[in-house]
Amino acid sequence: MSETTDRRPARPRRDRRPIIPLVFLLVLAVLALGVWWNVFRDAAATDREAAAACSSAAQAPPSLDPSTVELRVLNATSTAGLAQTVATTMQSRGFVVTEFANDPTGREVTGVGELRFGPRGAEAARYTELFLPGATEYQDTRATAVVDLVVGPDFTELATPEDVAAALTPAASASAAC
Known part of the structure; x- marks a missing residue:
């Protein structure tokens, strides 16, 4: 005797979700963003210091004879x-x-x-x-x-x-x- 079921047969899992690699790539992107943020912030601070040094040099007393x-x-x-x-x-x-x-x-x-x-x-x-x-x-x-x-x-x-x-x-x- 054969039995019929209303269930479909299980499909093979070909389309696995790559959650772990996606999370890894997201963490790498956040770390790279943090590194570049620090680089630009340090460059801006260096530029401000140089501008301050130049303005203080302009305000400094002249060295005359x-x-x-x-x-x-x-x-x-x-x-x-x-x-x-x-x-x-x-x-x-x-x-x-x-x-x-x-x-x-x-x-x-x-x-x-x-x-x-x-x-x-x-x-x-x-x-x-x-x-x-x-x-x-x-x-x-x-x-x-x-x-x-x-x-x-x-x-x-x-x-x-x-x-x-x-x-x-x-x-x-x-x-x-x-």
Whole structure:
């Protein structure tokens, strides 16, 4: 006797689903994406650091020859002879001091001092500021490149040549990197 069933015969499994290889490929793709993400992030950070170094090099004080900087040393304190002492020191460091006197302008100077200059003397004033750290800047309308170094009430001493050289060293290395 033969029996008939309503069941179909089992089909051979030819179309197996490759789940394990697909998961493996997906994990590899995620890892590759992570690696490239880090590469691009590091490259962007390097570019930002280089841009920051170049902008700080542009803002760094210029390294000038002191003999090209013409100064007037003015005393805005009640200490007699301070302008002459500072002028002598600046001359010994190679600056051209054309005059030393009491401050004739009557401007109130606070802190260690003030550097007064015109548009042509801006670079020389930034260089001179290395010798009088903490001095404020005052740009006026003078047509010459002469810088007025005005000694203020909190002045104690000028920066040492070693301090000035140390301040110029990072600027030189930063500008060389650009």
